[in-house]
Amino acid sequence: MQxxxxxxxxxxxIIVFAVAVWLIQWGVACLVWCxxxxxxxxxxxxxxxxxxxxxxxxxxxxxxxxxxNYFISVKKHVNPEGxxxxxxxxxxxxxxxxxxxxxxxxxxxxxxLLIYDLLFMFVNHILEYxxxxxxPAFEIHFPFWEK
Amino acid sequence: xxxxxxxxxxxxxxxxxxxxxxxxxxxxxxxASAKKYWNKTTDFWDEDNHLYKILSVATAFSALxxxxxxxxxxxxxxxxxxxxxxxxxxxxxxxxxIVLIIEKIYMxxxxxxxxxxxxxHKSPLxxxxxxxxxxxxxxxxxxxxxxxxxxxxxxxxxxxxxxxRRLQLKEYAICLNCNRSIxxxxxxxxxxxxxxxxxxxxxxxxxxxxxxxxxxxAPKVSWNIEFLDSNxxxxxxxxxxxxxNGMVPPKTIAMxxxxxxxxxxxxxxxxxxxxxxxxxxxxAFESSENLLxxxxxxxxxxxxxxxxxxxxxxxxxxYQDQLNLFGANIKPSSMMLEDAFNAMLINLEKNHGIKRDQxxxxxxxxxxxxxxxxxxxxxxxKKAARQLMIRDSTIKSMSQATQMLCKELFVECxxxxxxxxxxxxxxxxxxxTCSALGYIPDNSKKPFKPYRVTDPLIWILANVDKNLRxxxxxx
Numbered sequence: 001m002q003x004x005x006x007x008x009x010x011x012x013x014i015i016v017f018a019v020a021v022w023l024i025q026w027g028v029a030c031l032v033w034c035x036x037x038x039x040x041x042x043x044x045x046x047x048x049x050x051x052x053x054x055x056x057x058x059x060x061x062x063x064x065x066x067x068x069n070y071f072i073s074v075k076k077h078v079n080p081e082g083x084x085x086x087x088x089x090x091x092x093x094x095x096x097x098x099x100x101x102x103x104x105x106x107x108x109x110x111x112x113l114l115i116y117d118l119l120f121m122f123v124n125h126i127l128e129y130x131x132x133x134x135x136p137a138f139e140i141h142f143p144f145w146e147k
Numbered sequence: 148x149x150x151x152x153x154x155x156x157x158x159x160x161x162x163x164x165x166x167x168x169x170x171x172x173x174x175x176x177x178x179a180s181a182k183k184y185w186n187k188t189t190d191f192w193d194e195d196n197h198l199y200k201i202l203s204v205a206t207a208f209s210a211l212x213x214x215x216x217x218x219x220x221x222x223x224x225x226x227x228x229x230x231x232x233x234x235x236x237x238x239x240x241x242x243x244x245i246v247l248i249i250e251k252i253y254m255x256x257x258x259x260x261x262x263x264x265x266x267x268h269k270s271p272l273x274x275x276x277x278x279x280x281x282x283x284x285x286x287x288x289x290x291x292x293x294x295x296x297x298x299x300x301x302x303x304x305x306x307x308x309x310x311x312r313r314l315q316l317k318e319y320a321i322c323l324n325c326n327r328s329i330x331x332x333x334x335x336x337x338x339x340x341x342x343x344x345x346x347x348x349x350x351x352x353x354x355x356x357x358x359x360x361x362x363x364x365a366p367k368v369s370w371n372i373e374f375l376d377s378n379x380x381x382x383x384x385x386x387x388x389x390x391x392n393g394m395v396p397p398k399t400i401a402m403x404x405x406x407x408x409x410x411x412x413x414x415x416x417x418x419x420x421x422x423x424x425x426x427x428x429x430x431a432f433e434s435s436e437n438l439l440x441x442x443x444x445x446x447x448x449x450x451x452x453x454x455x456x457x458x459x460x461x462x463x464x465x466y467q468d469q470l471n472l473f474g475a476n477i478k479p480s481s482m483m484l485e486d487a488f489n490a491m492l493i494n495l496e497k498n499h500g501i502k503r504d505q506x507x508x509x510x511x512x513x514x515x516x517x518x519x520x521x522x523x524x525x526x527x528x529k530k531a532a533r534q535l536m537i538r539d540s541t542i543k544s545m546s547q548a549t550q551m552l553c554k555e556l557f558v559e560c561x562x563x564x565x566x567x568x569x570x571x572x573x574x575x576x577x578x579x580t581c582s583a584l585g586y587i588p589d590n591s592k593k594p595f596k597p598y599r600v601t602d603p604l605i606w607i608l609a610n611v612d613k614n615l616r617x618x619x620x621x622x
Contacts, residue, residue, distance in 0.1 A: 054208070061209055062216025069176035069217075070169075070224045077169040080157035081298075088157075088235065095231045096224065103223075 018143040029136030036133045045126060056111060067100060151290070152282045153305075154298045158239045159291035166232055170225045177217045184210035239294070247289045250308050257418055258335040258612075260446070261322075264375065264406035264423065267442040268324030272333070276319040279303040285323060287313060309333060330376050331421055334410065338423040338443050339607055342491050343453035344482025345429025348516040350396045351583035352453055353407060353426045354386040355597035356604050364601055365411075368618040375408035375421065382407070393592040395478075395584070399428040404441060416614040429482060435493035444491075445499045449607035450511040450573075452488065455480035456523055461560035469521050485565050492572060510610040511576040512603035513569065515553060519582035519598075527552045527580045529599070546577060546606075553578035575610065579603045 071093065080088050155161065184206045191203030254260070254271060261273045274285045280301035287307050289295070295311050296304045306313045313333070320329045341349045361372045374380040386396050406423040413419075423443065431437040438444070456462050457470065457479030470479065495501040518524045525531055532548035542548045557566045569576055581603070585596030609616040 058208065058212035059216045062212035062214075062218075063220040065180050065209075065213050066173075066177055066217035066220035067224060069180060070173045070221065070228075073169045073173035073176060074228070077165045077172060079165065080161065081154070084157060091235060092228065092231055096227060099227055099231075100224075 022142045025140040029138065029140060032137040033135045036137060041126065045122065149285060151284055151286065151292050152300050153284065153292040156291055156293050158236050162232065162236060166228065169228065173221060177213060177221055181210045181213040184213060243289055243294045246294055246308060250289055253309055259333050259418060260336060261329065261331055262336045262338060262423060262443060262446060263322040263325060263329055264408050265327050266322060266325040268322055269446045270323045273320035273329045274323045275316045276321060277301060277303050277305060278319055334419045334421040336421045336423055337608065337611055338447040339449050339451055340425040340443060340447055341451045341453060342432065342487060343429060344432055344458060344480045344487045346478045346480040347429065347453045347455040348583045349426050349453050350399055352516060352600055353424050354390060354396060355583045356600040357383060357409065358387060359597065359601040369413060371412040373410045373412060375410065379408050391594045393588065393594060395588050399426060420612060420615065432487035432490045435490045435497060438490060438494040439498060444494055447509060448611040449509050451603050452511060452513045454484050454513065454515050455517055456515055457517065458482060458484055459560045459562065466521055506574045507572055508574050510607050511573040512579055512606055513576060514579045514581055514603045516581060516583055518580045519586050527556055549580055550578045577606055
């Protein structure tokens with residue numbers, strides 16, 4: 001009776017061990033899945049995208065503040081006497097504004113075109129990437145179990 | 148250019164200052180903006196609320212953006228501003244150069260300059276007093292103080308170019324050197340000194356030539372003669388009155404010399420010509436040192452060298468008997484004509500950069516005066532010239548004949564060296580004969596009747612000015 005008891009206990013222990021190993025495999029598979037689905041794309045794809053977006057926003061914000069400061073300064077300091085007063089001020093402000101508008105428009109168009117192409121490639125790449133993700137990423141084998 | 152009592156043009160001073168201030172202030176404002184965002188960041192970070200923590204990240208990001216991208220943008224804007232302002236300034240400088248060149252060319256082509264009739268200082272323009280505050284503007288030309296107009300420190304605007312009617316300030320013109328009021332306007336001066344020893348008849352020549360121009364020549368060629376100022380007119384009228392009463396002008400004593408000026412105006416051309424006739428005391432020609440103050444030798448247009456035939460020793464000998472009788476009335480010059488001529492040449496060489504072997508390219512009229520006396524007129528006058536032309540058919544004109552007669556007389560009187568000196572020193576010279584009085588002065592109080600006195604002046608005027616030449620050609 002005792003022998004049966006020992007055998008049963010060993011059996012149970014093996015089963016428990018096998019289940020534990022099986023569960024660990026699933027756990028690792030989940031971790032791999034999390035890495036593949038979230039972590040890896042975040043560091044490789046999303047982080048640079050966020051960084052790029054942040055830089056673009058930074059450029060717009062910094063340049064806007066700088067430009068508005070510059071125009072305030074021009075209005076304050078460019079004050080010729082006589083008839084030229086308005087002409088020169090208008091000339092400087094309008095030409096500066098014109099060039100700035102041109103730069104902004106060019107920058108926006110280039111960024112949009114670039115972002116559109118990149119976004120298109122990026123989305124395709126991401127979709128292709130996500131298509132390649134299989135769960136579980138590896139074959140989970142229940143110990144001592146022959147298929 | 149010396150400092151002027153005027154506000155510097157925006158494009159030559161304040162424009163650059165404004166640019167610098169704009170750039171500097173903009174940079175400071177950028178720093179202030181960044182600091183403002185950074186202060187907000189620290190304020191938000193200190194708050195317990197998590198939302199504020201997120202906001203502090205946003206403001207820190209803004210501060211960083213202003214520092215990094217704002218600075219780049221500031222640099223771009225500064226460069227653009229410099230380029231834009233530079234392009235505007237370039238247009239202004241180009242316009243300034245054009246205006247200045249037009250002004251200079253106008254002055255050069257028209258031969259306009261200012262010669263003070265009193266101190267004989269020459270300058271491109273006179274100094275002008277501001278009509279409002281009477282401060283002196285020494286160079287009222289397009290400059291860094293204004294291209295078309297300049298603003299005096301008192302706020303009054305003054306024209307700086309001929310086409311902006313700078314001439315409207317003529318009442319406020321003064322000599323740059325002596326600060327005397329100068330009414331010569333912006334005309335073309337024609338400066339002619341009358342040279343000769345004492346008693347050769349320079350003043351008589353001056354008055355009779357002026358009278359002849361005013362009364363006879365000017366109506367023929369449609370000139371309008373105006374005296375420079377009332378002083379010249381009074382002097383002329385006084386001498387003319389003496390002339391009409393057969394009175395010889397008093398001896399010129401003053402060693403300091405003022406020019407005798409009158410304008411020649413015509414509707415056919417502009418600007419007006421301003422004639423400067425310099426009648427120095429004969430004693431001034433005793434030494435070249437006396438001519439130091441005669442600064443007009445540096446810019447004169449021609450010479451009238453008056454010769455008293457009775458200052459030539461050979462002729463004195465020939466007319467000894469007659470001179471004993473009429474000498475007091477003729478007043479022969481005691482000065483040798485070579486002495487006056489040499490004093491003039493030494494003055495030119497010493498003070499006006501004419502080299503010893505250099506020819507003077509100004510016309511010189513050599514005028515034998517007092518031809519009314521005895522038989523001088525028969526020897527070198529009109530009649531003699533006519534007879535010479537009849538005798539010698541190669542002589543084409545009266546002036547050529549007079550030239551030959553005078554030269555012959557000079558050679559005959561042993562003045563060959565003097566003649567050669569004239570020939571070697573002057574590129575253009577011409578002999579003339581005249582009588583500034585018309586007869587030997589006596590006590591009859593008959594008006595003087597000078598003859599051929601305008602010829603030397605006409606010859607010089609025709610040589611130095613195209614407009615006058617054309618007018619005189621058609622007379």
